[in-house]
Amino acid sequence: MNEKEGDLLPRNDTHRRIIHLDMDAFYASVETRDNPRLAKKALIVGRDPRETNGHGVVTTANYVARKYGVHSAMPTMKALRLIPRDQIVFVTPNFPKYRAVSAEIHQLMHEITDQVQSISLDEAYLDVTENKLGIKSALQLAVRLQTKIRQEIGLNSSFGVTYNKFLAKMGSEYSKPFGRTIILPSEAKGFLAKQEIAQFHGIGPKTQEKLHKMGIYTGGDLQKTPVRTLLKQFNKMGYLMAEHANGIDLSRVVADDERNxxxxxxxxxxxxxxxxxxxxxxxxxxxxxxxxxxxxxxxxxxxxxxxxxxxxxxxxxxxxxxxxxxxxxxxxxxxxxxxxxxxxxxxxxxxxxxxxxxxxxxxxxxxxxxxxxxxxx
Ligand SMILES: [Mg+2]
Missing domain, CATH: 3.30.1490.100 (DNA polymerase, Y-family, little finger domain)
Structure with a gap:
């Protein structure tokens, strides 16, 4: 990108310290924790389609089931076809239990900071720039949180640590399960350049297709595409893509109590x-x-x-x-x-x-x- 193009993007802010924490196969992990015999099975959280006239979708699949190509939102009938009968186990979702476990995880987060923005029961952003423990290293805080969740709640999680929300999310996705990813400001563009655009949080299948037609396959390709071109093709969303590809996301962590x-x-x-x-x-x-x-x-x-x-x-x-x-x-x-x-x-x-x-x-x-x-x- 030439300098004129760069002028179209806002000035980056790399001073914040943001953690994105994401529980690994959350519902499935809770069920396995409470019934360890399930651990080696291909576990599907979702009602058994043989009891629902074939209706329903997979809420969460554990990592064994994922090896068979099963993923969230897939019809349970399809999962049944993909996994050998002696391997597959269906567990009906128990949302009150997942909510209770989520609340315990949030308590551990709030030991660090109240700047916690929950995205779902198993995923949250934390702004730890200032924190209750007075620890400067966000990596140290994230490791502490991940370790406590494992020791005290018995579940695994992955995190991304960096200076904004978009990158932190990319980071936690990058090495799951039990992942630990830190992205320094100086590494951000290089990290993003290597990512397939499918990995870019928020780029849906339709947009991917359109980008592919434009010859854009990776973050690096996006970085080389003029901001004006992206704006022209995708309007506001194109601008957002340009920001993200360049490691810019100025949106702040909006604490849950503030959101309410x-x-x-x-x-x-x-x-x-x-x-x-x-x-x-x-x-x-x-x-x-x-x-x-x-x-x-x-x-x-x-x-x-x-x-x-x-x-x-x-x-x-x-x-x-x-x-x-x-x-x-x-x-x-x-x-x-x-x-x-x-x-x-x-x-x-x-x-x-x-x-x-x-x-x-x-x-x-x-x-x-x-x-x-x-x-x-
Ligand atoms: Mg998760």
């Missing part, structure tokens, strides 16, 4: 108070820009906008509007906030506004790991 927030609001008191509609609207416009940023970081889309206005006599009014479509766009948020404001502003402006606030609530969410970011459908 029901609303995000900004309000300020004004001294002296506001008498000008223009001033009030300018402030609200700025709030909306900040709300957009906050929501983007969390993957939130608001369905409702609320404004709050208080006058000098401490009379407070809130007005809310349900949006026709969930959004995190500052202009759309502002348009609603402004509409709400003008319905009440005249009275308040005469007396002077002491407090002004905008809140977004009633969120729809997207999950970074659960959407096929690049699928383009």
């Amino acid at each position: 927030r029901k609303s995000i609001g900004i309000e300020r008191t004004y001294e002296p108070s506001i008498f000008s509609e223009q001033t009030a609207l300018t402030n609200m416009r700025n709030y909306c820009a900040r709300l957009e940023e906050e929501m983007r970081e969390r993957g939130f889309y608001a369905n409702t906008v609320v404004i709050k206005v208080r006058n000098l006599d401490f009379v407070t009014v809130t007005k809310r509007r349900k949006l026709s479509q969930a959004t995190n766009d500052k202009n759309e948020l502002y348009a609603s906030a402004k509409d709400l404001f003008v319905t009440i502003s005249s009275g308040y402006l005469n007396e002077g506004i002491r407090l002004l606030g905008v809140t977004v609530t009633d969120f729809s969410r997207t999950d970074y790991a659960q959407i096929d970011l690049f699928s383009g459908n």
